[in-house]
Amino acid sequence: MLDDYFRQYGLIAIFLVVAVGVPISMLAMSSMAARIGLRPNKPTDVKSETYECGVEAIGGRWELFNFRYYMFAILFVIFDVEVVFLYPWAAKFLQLPLFALIEMAVFVGILVVGLAYAWRKHDLEWG
Structure with a gap:
């Protein structure tokens, strides 16, 4: 009975470890790829602009909406x-x-x- 109880919570723990571990590992691999030069990193003003459906943004980034x-x-x-x-x-x-x-x-x-x-x-x- 108690073994079955812990087995169910073990599955939840495994799910949580995978759910947290996969995104963290992807971010870590991306960061390492940028450090060793596998991923290009060339920031420009155009790349950091706000993009909305191919239309140039009018106004600032933090405009209030109605x-x-x-x-x-x-x-x-x-x-x-x-x-x-x-x-x-x-x-x-x-x-x-x-x-x-x-x-x-x-x-x-x-x-x-x-x-x-x-x-x-x-x-x-x-x-």
């Missing part, structure tokens, strides 16, 4: 997760009992209430 982007991102994530739950339910809709329909109606209802709240607070308006 908070409205954050609100739209949060709302997108919330409703995207809703769709993840709706797809399997819709695929098995005809085989599910009536209680599953009621559960999904409550779930969608809660999300609609959240959407109505965001709409009422004018979080969906850009201007």
